Amino acid sequence: xSVSTIPTRDDLIVNANVLGTLNATTxxxxxxxxxxxxxxxxxxxxxxxxxxxxxxxVNLSGLDADIDIQLLDVNGAVVTSSVLPFLSFETMxxxxxxxxxxxIRIFALPNRNLSNYDLSITLAATSDDSISRAAPMGTPNATTxxxxxxxxxxxxxxxxxxxxxxxxxxxxxxxxxxxxxSADVDFQLLDxxxxxxxxxxxxxxxxxxxxxxxxxxxxxxxxxxxxxxVASAYELSIAIDPTSDDLLSNxxxxxxxxxxxxxxxxxxxxxxxxxxxxxxxxxxSTLSDVRINLSGMSSDADVSLEDSFGRIIASSxxxxxxxxxxxxxxxxxxxxxIRVGAFSGATNYxxxxxxAATSDDLISNATVLPTLTSGTLPTARTSSTAGGSDIxxxxxxDLTTxxxxxxxxxxxxxxxxxQLLDxxxQVIVSGTQSGNTIERVITPDLAVGTYYIRVFQLFGTSxxxxxxxxxxxxxxxxxxxxxxxxxxxxxxLTGSGSVGGAAxxxxxxxxxxxxxxxxxxxxxxxxxxxxxxxxxxFGNLVGSGTSGSxxxxxxxxxxxxxxxxxxxxxxxxxxxSNYSLSVS
Numbered sequence: 103x104s105v106s107t108i109p110t111r112d113d114l115i116v117n118a119n120v121l122g123t124l125n126a127t128t129x130x131x132x133x134x135x136x137x138x139x140x141x142x143x144x145x146x147x148x149x150x151x152x153x154x155x156x157x158x159x160v161n162l163s164g165l166d167a168d169i170d171i172q173l174l175d176v177n178g179a180v181v182t183s184s185v186l187p188f189l190s191f192e193t194m195x196x197x198x199x200x201x202x203x204x205x206i207r208i209f210a211l212p213n214r215n216l217s218n219y220d221l222s223i224t225l226a227a228t229s230d231d232s233i234s235r236a237a238p239m240g241t242p243n244a245t246t247x248x249x250x251x252x253x254x255x256x257x258x259x260x261x262x263x264x265x266x267x268x269x270x271x272x273x274x275x276x277x278x279x280x281x282x283x284s285a286d287v288d289f290q291l292l293d294x295x296x297x298x299x300x301x302x303x304x305x306x307x308x309x310x311x312x313x314x315x316x317x318x319x320x321x322x323x324x325x326x327x328x329x330x331x332v333a334s335a336y337e338l339s340i341a342i343d344p345t346s347d348d349l350l351s352n353x354x355x356x357x358x359x360x361x362x363x364x365x366x367x368x369x370x371x372x373x374x375x376x377x378x379x380x381x382x383x384x385x386x387s388t389l390s391d392v393r394i395n396l397s398g399m400s401s402d403a404d405v406s407l408e409d410s411f412g413r414i415i416a417s418s419x420x421x422x423x424x425x426x427x428x429x430x431x432x433x434x435x436x437x438x439x440i441r442v443g444a445f446s447g448a449t450n451y452x453x454x455x456x457x458a459a460t461s462d463d464l465i466s467n468a469t470v471l472p473t474l475t476s477g478t479l480p481t482a483r484t485s486s487t488a489g490g491s492d493i494x495x496x497x498x499x500d501l502t503t504x505x506x507x508x509x510x511x512x513x514x515x516x517x518x519x520x521q522l523l524d525x526x527x528q529v530i531v532s533g534t535q536s537g538n539t540i541e542r543v544i545t546p547d548l549a550v551g552t553y554y555i556r557v558f559q560l561f562g563t564s565x566x567x568x569x570x571x572x573x574x575x576x577x578x579x580x581x582x583x584x585x586x587x588x589x590x591x592x593x594x595l596t597g598s599g600s601v602g603g604a605a606x607x608x609x610x611x612x613x614x615x616x617x618x619x620x621x622x623x624x625x626x627x628x629x630x631x632x633x634x635x636x637x638x639x640f641g642n643l644v645g646s647g648t649s650g651s652x653x654x655x656x657x658x659x660x661x662x663x664x665x666x667x668x669x670x671x672x673x674x675x676x677x678x679s680n681y682s683l684s685v686s
Contacts, residue, residue, distance in 0.1 A: 512641020
């Protein structure tokens with residue numbers, strides 16, 4: 103008497119695993135994962151039904167040993183088969199399979215080792231549901247294509263999985279992200295035979311992230327699939343630099359935005375192909391509005407704000423090199439991401455993120471200065487504070503006559519710098535004196551148009567400042583373009599002029615002291631209310647005379663140290679008057 107091994111359930115065709123009825127609209131693809139061996143489990147049977155004549159594709163992948171596959175009709179007769187050697191994909195395709203019941207037989211030759219397998223059967227014969235029809239993503243390389251990116255939707259009975267392929271030309275490490283999920287979707291990185299290497303299988307809508315090290319040159323596949331029955335959009339990103347900020351998981355951390363640190367800047371660059379995007383992350387500690395600006399570009403780049411799952415909340419795609427500006431209101435406390443992406447060419451950029459959504463820390467909220475017109479309104483002046491929690495101030499003005507400008511930032515107690523920017527926020531010229539030295543800048547010839555001024559601090563505490571800008575290149579309206587009265591000795595220094603109205607908002611004079619002394623300032627001959635201010639060599643106010651009406655301004659500053667001093671004469675409100683100045 104002989105004893106035979108009792109076959110497992112699906113070793114017999116009568117016990118075939120039922121995969122269901124395939125149809126093009128509601129169930130085009132089915133999948134099964136199992137294993138067979140040439141000793142204990144020599145074969146597996148599956149059964150499926152088609153209701154209309156259809157194209158059919160069957161894939162068998164992820165093999166550990168040489169196994170083969172057959173398509174059988176309802177009577178068990180072979181319709182077609184695939185018996186490729188070794189670990190190669192087994193693929194069967196029929197262009198026109200009549201409606202009916204069919205069987206799939208997966209089998210191992212005698213004494214073969216155990217092999218896992220991944221079986222896919224689809225009526226969508228050209229669909230990326232099959233590994234043999236994987237959508238090609240290209241060949242990444244470090245210099246011209248370091249990032250591969252693909253968007254898709256997967257899940258539900260009509261789209262159970264998506265396959266993608268790519269080629270590595272040289273050994274490398276690789277990091278894969280999948281973001282933007284609204285339902286639970288996972289991914290797997292597979293080798294050339296469809297065998298699992300690494301994957302991301304976080305629960306829920308959590309971003310998926312996996313690192314694969316020491317990958318050899320060759321062909322690879324990525325399979326995306328919904329964990330449940332609900333479909334979800336996704337974005338798949340593959341980087342051959344595992345530390346690249348092209349990936350959301352490697353986003354540069356901007357920190358936590360708070361009332362004491364409401365605004366952050368970051369300067370970087372992007373380029374189509376070689377560095378197509380940069381990710382940033384920041385944290386909100388309380389419910390906040392957030393405004394994001396992207397400026398200083400020479401070609402088109404766009405910006406989007408994403409939630410902690412990489413789903414887009416808001417975006418800006420102005421086109422060209424224009425300033426990008428987006429506002430997101432009522433954001434809950436938590437983590438958020440920003441993606442800066444190159445749309446065309448390569449460009450530098452300045453990213454500004456602020457919870458002070460109406461603040462002039464943002465170029466989109468720049469304080470508007472008067473329109474500068476030679477002869478009628480050549481000069482504008484304003485005072486403010488920057489530094490500390492107020493990292494920068496932006497100003498905007500229009501120039502109606504082409505030509506050069508002069509501008510100055512004075513009255514500093516710490517180091518502030520200044521930049522003149524074009525309409526796109528690109529730097530034209532800068533003033534970067536150290537310490538509290540007055541910043542004086544002369545611009546190249548400028549065309550008619552819109553311009554911005556940025557007063558900012560790189561580090562340190564805040565400082566008051568006076569900003570003055572003029573089209574009057576040789577005038578005395580600027581602290582840097584003053585009339586020099588000379589060195590004060592035993593005789594008085596004198597000057598005279600007229601000031602007031604839009605065309606002449608102020609006059610500056612300078613004097614030099616060679617030793618410490620008391621100095622008297624006298625302003626006479628007034629027909630309207632003019633005032634006087636005296637500044638030290640850094641533009642810091644050391645004294646003033648502000649008598650009302652046409653009264654003479656007469657005051658003495660005691661113990662002035664040796665050095666240069668500036669005298670500013672300016673009208674009170676709309677006053678216009680001649681004057682005579684005496685310094686003794």
